Amino acid sequence: MKNELLEALEQLEKEKGISKETLLEAIEAALITAYKKNFGSAQNVKITIDRENGDVHVYSRKQVVENVENELFEISLEDAKKIDPNYEIDDIIEKEVTPKNFGRIAAQTAKQVVVQRIREAERAVIYEEFVNRESEIVTGTIQRISKGIVYINLGKTEAILLPNEQIQNEVYTQGSRIKTYIVEVKKTTKGPQILVSRTHPGLVKRLFELEVPEIHDGIVEIKSISREAGSRTKIAVYSSDLDVDPVGACVGQKGARVQNIVDELRGEKIDIIKWSENPSEFISNSLSPSKVEKVIINEEEKSALVIVPDYQLSLAIGKEGQNARLAAKLTGWKIDIKSLSQFEESLVE
Template sequence: MSSELYDAIEYLADEKGIDREILYEALDAALVSAYKKNFNSRTNVRVELNQDEGMKVFARLEVVDEVMDDQLEISLEEAKEIDPSYEVEDVVEKEVTPRNFGRIAAQAAKQVVTQRVREAERGVIYNDFADRVEDIMTGKIQRKDQRFMYVHLGKLEGKLPFNEIMPNESYDIHDRIKVYVTRVENTSKGPQVYVSRTHPGLLKRLFEMEVPEIYEGIVEIRSVAREAGDRSKISVFAEDPEIDPVGACVGQRGQRVQTIVDELRGEKIDIVQWSEDPVVYISNALSPSQVIDVLVDEEDNATTVIVPDHQLSLAIGKRGQNARLAAKLTGWKIDIKSESEARESGILDTEEDTFDLE
């Protein structure tokens, strides 16, 4: 093998981060395959690569008393001419390098090195993007087809399904967009990156980017419930009682949360304080509605929430959205009843049964 090929392999190993042994093993296999294909050989052969002496092909032949197949066997008499110590069933290596093998070998080497470089580059790209799963990336809309909008993310296009775009937004080619990486797949066509604008993780990451207290771990996001493009709820908690987690997320004059609302094209966001007490937590989650009482059935993971009559529609929300999001946020089943309905059904018997959750 020429020194140029050696130099090329060393360069690729350093530049592309490919293990040298992998390249040499792949090259050896390719040269053996090229020899058998081009010289109609069934022989078990070995290719020796040497920077100074070049490339040699050796046939591996079994020593036998009587040769039945000269591509696979060699007589004991002929083997002893090579080395008197050979015996039957030994294996003899005999050089069979063709005169014009260099040109064929060069083509085979080029193909296998190109393939390995492509595979290595795909591997590097896959690993880079696999580390970005559940993270936000910014890209530019590059093209569209019937199923996806393709977002240029640097080395790859992110596939944004049309059902992962919020109903209140539309994009044109070359528009810049923030997307949430949902998964990365390593396929025969190379790495495939799937992104979303509707995933609850997008909202969580936006708060982490906008609120330093969340990024630093002072404030913790406990749960997110989202109906993308319309309304979301997020529960937050701070270990330090001196910290107001809701206020930190809202920001001065509402600037922090407004930045996120603007990014999500006007999606309404309720920020509520998490509590380990389900009565308090569910009451908070039903914001902006007031709550009179929360009756908890821990066995069925269900609650009955009683609200003032005039607050019933607010607690339930348009098409049940407020109650639905509160249930997703808290993980509890929520049945909402008005105060008068609760009294009629005997859930609240007297005025004394009513208490202020605040």
């Protein structure tokens, strides 16, 4: 032990930011357990490490009592006064009982404690780094796949992509790079657990922020997103600057910007919609790529009847109702779609 321990702890304090005093207190606590395990003669002990030279001292502690019931923990007043006449009832008498070969055990215990505390400190640093990155995108390498769970190497730690956060039919290959969205960072006994997603609408939002400078700079704003991961996403965008076309900014020259996002999402279709504070206009836009003849709004029920040309009905509703479903989710309005002829027939009735 000696000065080597203190020098090592001082170095750790500088490099890892772990308090030397905290480590010394932790080592002292661990040494008590080690002492009791190896030397059963005295069970009520105090162990101190000299802050100047690193020497370890073990003291047995006994309470002064009138009648001794347990000799391991108590001493009679009569015997105590033989040691020092000034002792009174309830005083604690300490006697050094440091074993000759305790230095080796102390050094081993100190090493174990220091290694454990370093590990804990490093985990804490990683947790603090990633807990502040919740709702952000991270890029990592697929490390392994086990029981449907994809483990992604992020460098300092790994992220977990659970089956319910995976895009259906998307193939995950060991060694390939992948972008995911951090859903939650949990603190566990084994270190931080980082849960990520490929299905979260936030992934699309963050990809657009990375790809479109106008969104990153706040010129273009993403107002809402509705997504059925792996199939289709609708995103509503708005610009307060009349000189900036929000849809055009997101699409990019020859569709390059949106194509990069589609490629990252393995071919997921993306409809970019111009947001409007006018519900009729917004709902009409939300049913893109379908054309809309008329939108009848019911403010009280927050519902809308949308009239489309007959040949556009199936496009407006979409396969298995997907286009209408995503439009309703995007706008927050209940949407009922009718063809022009259906609407005219209902008027006649």
